Amino acid sequence: MRTLVFIPAWNEEASVSSVIADVRAHIPGADVLVVDDGSTDGTAATARASGVLVASLPFNQGLGAALQTGYLYALREGYDFCAHLDADGQHPAAEVARLLAEVEADRADLVIGSRYRDPDAAAQSDDYKPTFSRRIGIGVFRFFLTLATRQRFTDTTSGMRAANRRVMSLFSAHYSPDFAEIESLQLAVRQGLRVEEVSVRMLERTGGSSFLTPLRSAFFIFKGLVVLLVGQFRPRRAEAEQ
């Protein structure tokens, strides 16, 4: 069984090497691929110096395209399972290993690490606190994605996931470049894949800042709703190649 852990990174020079070290420590058997999304800093060089594979996109393409690159690599190189986590240090690799265990045990095709699955734990933990505008966005997407898929999702924008080959082949063919996280969940459920959430803890980001201002949040939410609505009209199970 071969496993690929890929890390989409855009100008994450400061944190990428510690994330790689974390992955190596907690998921020792996996190959690591850093998808450098057109970084202008030393992200690619730092990652290469850590001895992992680096796929450098020639220019910034957005998170969706970077993630798809990882899925494409995993599919083509014949990995049985893959997982991805953010490069900013929010996602502990130990939690990613738990997600991988779920797909390896074949309990699901796609597993999402959720910060909010377990409300008690989230309330107690002081690891991760969303801002107000973020909380609104989370609530709206949670509601509409649950409505659209008839399956309960708590953390729709989580970038910590594990997947098997069915998901790889779906996502390497279809992955929205703009609205990667939400639309991909909707797509996977509509294609009849087993999508499961696992409660995980996440940390405050070590570097960088959130890109969300209130106006951007509003636009983000609006765009997300349009994407979800359009997604409801996509054909079901059309292209879930095995």
Place this chain on the structure above:
Amino acid sequence: MSFLPFAAAADTVRLTSQTRILAAILAIAFMLLILELIRRDRLQERYSVIWFVAGLGMLAGAAFPGLLQVVADAMGVRDTNVALFSIVLFFLLGLALNFSVIMSRQAAQITRLAQERALEKARQQSDEDRNGNGASAREGERQSS
């Protein structure tokens, strides 16, 4: 097909011959511009067809102003100006949408191209690592936790 009825109706659309000549010249100049752009490889033929159609439409409107009256009547619009502007507006709207479609397709193609290149490089690197240090880049089976 005879254009005579349209010509006869010309006086209902009040265009002076001066305006008509000016419109015809503009239409011809427009089509010449399109030709020139194609000739200089600034415009691909497949995207030029629609512009030629637009140029011919302009020329037809200049030559036979009665056409516009016929179209306006068919649309149930009393004012030919309104008919003209709505037709042009919808034409441009359709064209803009067409460009968005083309742009989306090309954006997807560019993304895939960038991904293929990135993967190719990663694969090369992976081969070099494997051959270079002799150490296997692939570990054995991972114990599930």
